[in-house]
Amino acid sequence: MNSLAVADAQLAARHRAGRRFEVLLWLMTAAGVVMLVLLLIQILTQGATWVRGSFLTGVASIRPERAGFLPAIVGSVAIIAITGLVAVPVGVAAAVYLEEFAPRNRLTSIIETNVSNLAGVPAIVYGLLGLALFVRALSLGRSLLSGALTLAILVLPTIIIASREAIRAVPQSLRLAALAVGATRWQTTWHHVLPAALPGVLTSVILALSRALGEAAPLLVIGAASYVPFLPRKLSDSFTAMPIQIYTWSAMPQAQFQNVAAAGIIVLLVVLLSMNATAIIIRQRAGSKLKW
Amino acid sequence: MSELHEVGTIGPGLRRRRGRFLGEEGIRLGLAAAAGVAIVITLGIAITLISEALRFFAHVGLAEFLFGRKWAPTFKPPAFGVLPLVAGTLHIVVGSCLIAVPLGLGAALWLSEYASDRGRAIIKPTLEVLAGIPSVVFGYFAINAITPLLRKIMPGVDVFNSLSASVVVGVMVLPLVASLCDDAFRAVPRALREGAYALGATKREVCIQVLIPAALSGVLAAVVLAVSRAVGETMAVALAAGNLAQLTLDPRQSIQTMTGFIVQISAGDVAHGSVEYQTLFAVGLLLFLITLAMNLIANYIFRKFREEYE
Numbered sequence: 001m002n003s004l005a006v007a008d009a010q011l012a013a014r015h016r017a018g019r020r021f022e023v024l025l026w027l028m029t030a031a032g033v034v035m036l037v038l039l040l041i042q043i044l045t046q047g048a049t050w051v052r053g054s055f056l057t058g059v060a061s062i063r064p065e066r067a068g069f070l071p072a073i074v075g076s077v078a079i080i081a082i083t084g085l086v087a088v089p090v091g092v093a094a095a096v097y098l099e100e101f102a103p104r105n106r107l108t109s110i111i112e113t114n115v116s117n118l119a120g121v122p123a124i125v126y127g128l129l130g131l132a133l134f135v136r137a138l139s140l141g142r143s144l145l146s147g148a149l150t151l152a153i154l155v156l157p158t159i160i161i162a163s164r165e166a167i168r169a170v171p172q173s174l175r176l177a178a179l180a181v182g183a184t185r186w187q188t189t190w191h192h193v194l195p196a197a198l199p200g201v202l203t204s205v206i207l208a209l210s211r212a213l214g215e216a217a218p219l220l221v222i223g224a225a226s227y228v229p230f231l232p233r234k235l236s237d238s239f240t241a242m243p244i245q246i247y248t249w250s251a252m253p254q255a256q257f258q259n260v261a262a263a264g265i266i267v268l269l270v271v272l273l274s275m276n277a278t279a280i281i282i283r284q285r286a287g288s289k290l291k292w
Numbered sequence: 293m294s295e296l297h298e299v300g301t302i303g304p305g306l307r308r309r310r311g312r313f314l315g316e317e318g319i320r321l322g323l324a325a326a327a328g329v330a331i332v333i334t335l336g337i338a339i340t341l342i343s344e345a346l347r348f349f350a351h352v353g354l355a356e357f358l359f360g361r362k363w364a365p366t367f368k369p370p371a372f373g374v375l376p377l378v379a380g381t382l383h384i385v386v387g388s389c390l391i392a393v394p395l396g397l398g399a400a401l402w403l404s405e406y407a408s409d410r411g412r413a414i415i416k417p418t419l420e421v422l423a424g425i426p427s428v429v430f431g432y433f434a435i436n437a438i439t440p441l442l443r444k445i446m447p448g449v450d451v452f453n454s455l456s457a458s459v460v461v462g463v464m465v466l467p468l469v470a471s472l473c474d475d476a477f478r479a480v481p482r483a484l485r486e487g488a489y490a491l492g493a494t495k496r497e498v499c500i501q502v503l504i505p506a507a508l509s510g511v512l513a514a515v516v517l518a519v520s521r522a523v524g525e526t527m528a529v530a531l532a533a534g535n536l537a538q539l540t541l542d543p544r545q546s547i548q549t550m551t552g553f554i555v556q557i558s559a560g561d562v563a564h565g566s567v568e569y570q571t572l573f574a575v576g577l578l579l580f581l582i583t584l585a586m587n588l589i590a591n592y593i594f595r596k597f598r599e600e601y602e
Contacts, residue, residue, distance in 0.1 A: 122524025
């Protein structure tokens with residue numbers, strides 16, 4: 001009787017501990033969400049009233065109430081477009097090679113190790129590479145083109161890894177069927193594997209480019225300008241970008257510039273969120289259409 | 293022999309096919325070249341960092357660089373001891389991991405063991421959004437929200453301090469830890485959990501005594517990757533932690549990390565070939581080697597200590 005009561009008490013204690021543990025885990029999970037909410041509240045309360053026409057269409061100014069974001073917006077859009085034009089073909093081609101063509105040999109495994117290690121290299125190190133290679137060695141200067149090429153190198157490993165996953169998700173039966181009726185490897189890839197993998201590849205490309213859009217460190221290192229009162233017109237022009245401009249404003253001692261920084265962040269986050277939303281929509285559409 | 297000759301002469305159909313195979317070969321080579329770019333980039337990083345760093349070490353001894361306790365490369369006379377920068381980076385690593393590892397691990401356990409499908413469908417994308425917010429935004433948040441809060445609740449906190457930077461870097465790294473640990477827990481086979489439940493274990497006991505040991509390789513790899521990310525984290529630290537390269541243990545004070553130094557020097561226009569220019573690459577090389585080592589260790593842990601289930 002007595003030992004049963006002890007066992008009961010022990011069990012009750014274990015269940016109590018279990019409930020406490022569940023609450024603790026829930027609180028830990030909620031902490032991340034709460035941080036995100038606090039972050040958004042801080043940005044909106046500080047910057048929402050500063051996002052207005054003159055901010056979106058104006059250029060840099062030393063007076064916070066006249067500071068504009070347009071050169072940064074144009075710079076970011078131009079950089080990301082060029083980054084995509086360079087990195088996407090190379091990245092997808094590399095992914096196709098590694099998934100569909102590469103023999104299982106030493107060279108292939110060296111390439112694979114390289115890609116995964118490159119994905120872990122801090123962004124700022126890519127900036128140093130860009131500084132030495134594009135700005136100095138190739139004499140492209142502190143230009144839009146140098147920035148875009150640096151970011152292209154930065155996103156390449158991400159694009160390769162994510163595109164490989166999308167290509168790998170295409171069922172083997174599709175390849176075998178094409179090969180069985182006499183298609184070559186490339187015909188199989190071009191006509192069957194790539195179209196089937198396209199939504200996944202697009203999603204990964206958009207996510208990689210949205211990461212590049214928020215990246216400030218490598219652009220700072222290659223020498224993005226902090227004060228650009230004009231719009232870039234040529235590839236050789238000096239430039240600024242949204243995250244650079246936000247950094248510059250945040251680093252200003254005057255309190256008013258923190259509001260301007262918050263306004264810039266709102267614009268940046270809206271762009272990033274719409275890119276991510278596009279990626280999610282593409283993924284869901286593809287998921288509902290293709291069933292195997 | 294005559295049959296062989298007949299095989300050797302090819303008709304138009306076969307010729308077309310051979311053309312097709314030649315085109316195929318060209319495409320294959322083109323794709324292989326694209327994949328080879330990865331090797332070229334790695335070599336490019338290694339060569340640029342090492343060659344500029346070698347020029348730096350022509351001026352400054354390796355021992356002076358690695359063990360010197362004073363970092364003032366732009367002063368006269370300059371001092372090139374990198375320890376204060378390494379110590380600054382350690383501040384951020386320790387502080388951010390104290391936040392990211394427990395919270396990430398807890399969130400991963402909740403996601404994989406406790407969450408309903410609906411809860412998972414809400415929390416997972418939210419953490420992904422958190423992971424997608426640019427570093428510079430967290431820097432702004434540290435300056436405008438975390439530091440004022442810290443200064444209110446704690447005496448002696450500087451305007452720029454390593455604590456606020458550590459907090460935001462911890463929040464930035466949290467989704468990475470949560471996602472990797474979640475994957476590790478979900479890879480543990482159901483039979484292991486069911487076995488423990490059948491013996492009367494509570495959910496908490498299953499989590500602590502079965503899941504964490506079974507997924508330990510994944511969890512440890514996640515921690516090492518979190519450290520690597522914190523080491524390379526730049527913009528938030530450059531904004532919130534200040535520019536004071538000093539050896540201190542006090543997280544309320546201003547520090548400078550390796551990444552923060554690179555940003556500070558880059559922001560000014562450094563002359564090509566000057567010693568300042570070369571310090572960028574020496575510090576960059578050290579940063580690259582540290583993160584590379586971390587990533588290799590994470591890989592090794594993941595492979596070596598992996599519990600294999602069929």
